[in-house]
Amino acid sequence: EAGVTQFPSHSVIEKGQTVTLRCDPISGHDNLYWYRRVMGKEIKFLLHFVKESKQDESGMPNNRFLAERTGGTYSTLKVQPAELEDSGVYFCASSRTGGRGTEAFFGQGTRLTVV
Amino acid sequence: DAKTTQPNSMESNEEEPVHLPCNHSTISGTDYIHWYRQLPSQGPEYVIHGLTSNVNNRMASLAIAEDRKSSTLILHRATLRDAAVYYCILITDSWGKLQFGAGTQVVVTP
Secondary structure, eight states, X not given: OOOOEEEOSEEEEOTTOOEEEEEEOOTTOOEXXXXXXXXXXXXXXXXXXXXXXXXXXXXXXXXXXXXXXXXXXXXXXXXXXXXXXXXXXXXXXXXXXXXXXXXOEEOOOEEEEEO | OOOOBXXXXXXXXXXXXXXXXXXXXXXXXXXXXXXXXXXXXSOOEEEEEESSSOEEOSSOEEEEOTTSSEEEEEESSXXXXXXXXXXXXXXXXXXXXXXXXXXXXXXXXX
């Protein structure tokens, strides 16, 4: 079984540009989560999809971030326009069922550097 | 926000057991205790979880205090590959959202 896959693994962009991160969850996993770690800080929740619907987007920092999950399969996270403080590692995770007793599987992350 | 307290770091010798403590005094009856770890340059990895009873799996054991206000992750025989940051996380959200704290950096020496 393939794990959670994230593309690209690294991205370096200039301030003001647009970047799109992609996450392919484990097949059959309805729940998809985005997290990020900015430099020196703890890993923070961004949002949660159940199939194609946004269940919780309370962690999205501002309206420069747009997440989609068309068809309930892969998800994209677009940052437009990127700012310096957006630099960090973005993680995607998926789980078959949601809930408190659920194991989540994480991807390797996308390291975003905004210069 | 993380609702758990862990030591910043712990050291262990290879092939020795490691006991990682976690305090969660504000835990409620429906909160699950999860442990994840993050190896260098990788995403977090699930280790184990429990609600009230002690749990064992191929990676580790989880000992939960009777009052559930604390728990201990036990790595029975530490290997160099177990060097990572270990996170103790309470899942209070019905959808499985994880709230990471600073975790415990485990250093394993040969």
